[in-house]
Amino acid sequence: MDMDNPDSKRKAPRRKRDIRVILHFDLDCFYAQCIENANPHLKLVPLGIKQKSILATCNYVARSHGVRKLMGIHEAKRLCPDLVLADGEDLSPFRDVSKKIYSLLKSYSWNGRVERLGLDEVFLDVTDVVAYNLELLNHHCLEQSWFCLSREDPERGFGFDASAVAGCSWPLDDPDPISKDDDDDDDDDDALRLRLRLLLGSHLAFYLRQQIEHLGYTSACGIATNKLLAKLAGDKNKPQNQTTLLSSHSPASFLDPLPLSKIPGIGSKTITALKNLLKTDNDDNLTVRAARTNPAVSPAALERLLAGGGERGIGQRIWLLLHGIDTGEVKPARDVPRQISIEDTYRGLASLSHIREGLVQITASLLRRMHVDLVEDDSTEHVTTSSVSSTSSPAPPAATTTGAGKKGRRRWTAQPKTLRLTTRPYYPPSERDRYEYNHGRVSKSVALPRFVFDLGAETEVIVDRLVEGTLLPLFHALNPDSKRLSIGLLNVCVTNMDGGNDGGGGGDIVAAFRRQKEVEEVRAVAYGCLSDHDHDEEEDGDVVEEEAEESDMEEAEWVEEEDEQDGMRCRLCGCVIPFFAAEAHGRWHEVGEG
DNA sequence: GACTACAGTT
DNA sequence: AACTGTA
Structure with missing residues (x-):
């Protein structure tokens, strides 16, 4: 194998000059x-x-x-x-x-x-x-x-x-x-x-x-x-x-005196690994110079040491960093964030109702942020400078009238596809030190129900449906043992933004149009059964006919298809439940209503 | 120790 | 889709 060229660990890596600023x-x-x-x-x-x-x-x-x-x-x-x-x-x-x-x-x-x-x-x-x-x-x-x-x-x-x-x-x-x-x-x-x-x-x-x-x-x-x-x-x-x-052009004298922990990309885990390699516990000895000049430190050695956690090529990268070489490009500005997540920590959320409360809380703020970051005002288009009057605007256009929806004022610049819930158990101070603080972090993702993209709906309603229909089932899947329940962290995250691309339904205008239809569909069905009649078992078809004014025959198909994709629709609350969570969701109804 | 957000890798 | 690491 050509693993490591014995020379490479001795002399500083050959540099072709970096000409960036x-x-x-x-x-x-x-x-x-x-x-x-x-x-x-x-x-x-x-x-x-x-x-x-x-x-x-x-x-x-x-x-x-x-x-x-x-x-x-x-x-x-x-x-x-x-x-x-x-x-x-x-x-x-x-x-x-x-x-x-x-x-x-x-x-x-x-x-x-x-x-x-x-x-x-x-x-x-x-x-x-x-x-x-x-x-x-x-x-x-x-x-x-x-x-x-x-x-x-x-x-x-x-x-x-x-x-x-x-x-x-x-x-x-x-x-x-x-x-x-x-x-x-x-x-x-x-x-x-x-x-x-x-x-x-x-x-x-x-x-x-x-x-x-x-x-x-x-x-x-x-x-x-x-x-x-x-x-x-x-x-x-x-x-x-x-x-x-x-x-x-010769950064060694600049980097050498710095403690290794200062190097971006070297975090606590990497430091621990390096301590082993350098055979030191004294933090003062953990400088770039010590690592750079230590013969035991080679790209391959670092790779073996660090690749445990996954990253491929990390050895080489770290080693280059020690020599002041960083080929990482400044990434072009992204129009939309890659993901949006909200989390909160708790001192032992123990009962289902408290957990529900917490979920409602963070889901509401997640939704707020989705609106801030992903919804564009169509009429104002490319106004980047929000220099005016932002000091203390009293309650932004929070869900202006469900009924009198102004035509196409605001629209989504991107639609996240997946929703992820992460939880971590709470450890009381006594047993705290037995685990590292992130111990027990678990997460699970599902398709993000499309009704969250409804701009005409009350935020409250969407949050409620999301929590009860999706997040709580998800939560149950993550924490099956409802007896000993104590939560230290809740995190809700939406990812997989589509900038108008592949995914579940093709790109471009047609897809966007279809997606919009779906949203209207789901909305009609959802609110039809939520607000009007507590939870009758109306035929989906009926509701659609009533609520969606501009609907064609096409739409019914979409409802069907969506059911197939995302799971099944609960007859009690009208939510679309992912299949894996159906049972948990059922239990929730028993607990919640009973 | 304790907080929140994000991203890279399997 | 899950996990891990880092700022």
């Missing part, structure tokens, strides 16, 4: 900034954002008292009795701000490569913008340069001093003169151009941070030739400055 923005203590901007007087007091019993984050006033993120409320209060606590459990205000900043940055991208990492970090690949401006540069008058932000409109841009890097750089004592030593000119030229590219990146970053600041937010930024280095560089001068990694 990557920016990494990081909004410092993001939640706190959001809250502070909404209530400016909080800027001067120690502020903590709490989720359950811990601090998600806190502002710098609080930090000066020794408070740290992820600290328990009690300890934080002890350290800083004046600590003001804000509730951070509803993420929607944070998401709104995050989206605003994200679209700001996106609007400056030429290639659309704008990747969001969590709510408070954004990668930007600005290689093209920088290359364009590199050509524009007048090398005889660097001090008065013009940075062009638009190819079409040369006026759009800003003046800057291209003789110096904007913000901080690394290494600090920037050995400006590109060493005109012995080496051939090609290398020098390369190095010069690399330096200039990064320099241009630094000015763009500076400008963009100013724009973010106009929105009221401060940020840090890292400028380098790949995502790994950009992210790590940004850490150097947090929270409110930027750092350009000028030595991108």
Whole structure:
């Protein structure tokens, strides 16, 4: 086998130069900034954002008292009795701000490569913008340069001093003169151009941070030739400055002193594995240098060590990371999220009614988010800037009249296909330490019933039907033992968005049309039997005839087919039950009604 | 320890 | 479709 080339572990991997310019923005203590901007007087007091019993984050006033993120409320209060606590459990205000900043940055991208990492970090690949401006540069008058932000409109841009890097750089004592030593000119030229590219990146970053600041937010930024280095560089001068990694071509001296845990992609599991390989328990010894120079560390060895959890090629990837090489591209901005999930943790949800309550709760907020993220207002089309009046709009258009449905005002930009429920048991503090905190996490997915896409219906009704018809059965399937029931986590997630593609019903217009029909169908059937008559066993056909005005004969077929696909329709409540859950659902009726 | 969200791999 | 890992 050609497993590992003995050489490969010795010398640093051969690098073909990375010629990209990557920016990494990081909004410092993001939640706190959001809250502070909404209530400016909080800027001067120690502020903590709490989720359950811990601090998600806190502002710098609080930090000066020794408070740290992820600290328990009690300890934080002890350290800083004046600590003001804000509730951070509803993420929607944070998401709104995050989206605003994200679209700001996106609007400056030429290639659309704008990747969001969590709510408070954004990668930007600005290689093209920088290359364009590199050509524009007048090398005889660097001090008065013009940075062009638009190819079409040369006026759009800003003046800057291209003789110096904007913000901080690394290494600090920037050995400006590109060493005109012995080496051939090609290398020098390369190095010069690399330096200039990064320099241009630094000015763009500076400008963009100013724009973010106009929105009221401060940020840090890292400028380098790949995502790994950009992210790590940004850490150097947090929270409110930027750092350009000028030595991108030989990052060893930059990376070597860092603890391994700092490397994005190396988490707790990987650290544990590496401890074995490096034969150390001392965390101080767990630096990039230690791993990089240890002969036991080779791509193949790492692969053997880490591939247990699945990932193929992870050994190679980690090893390259240790050498400062990260080939990961900044992924193009996605129009719709890949998945939407809501979860909540509990201190032992034990009874069915409590569980139901919890499910209703998170399902409602899931539905709200689906509307926020996936429903587009047709009339307003491409209005990206929601700059106005978003401060405190009183109750958005929450289900405006079921009856007087305005024709085609709003529509789904994507429809998730599957619904997943995840639960985790609750362990009382006494037996807590016997398991890791995620022990016992289980999940199960089903097709997402289509009636959730009904825009004309009351949210409440949809939630109710989803919980009772789908989620509770799902829950029973996951937790068959109803005797010893104690839940620590509920998570509901919709995935498999279709951007108008394959899936269960072809792509394009026809499919969309058919899907719309289905929605109307199901809705007619559903509400027919829910609201009007408690639960008579009406023939589906009858109800359809009555409720769906514009229906043709086609539609009846669809109802049939859907029954076949998704399962069977419960005669008691009218829900479509996946076959596997039919029995559990039946039990639910017994328990619930009896 | 304790929170929420997301994504990659089988 | 389920699980695992990470920020």
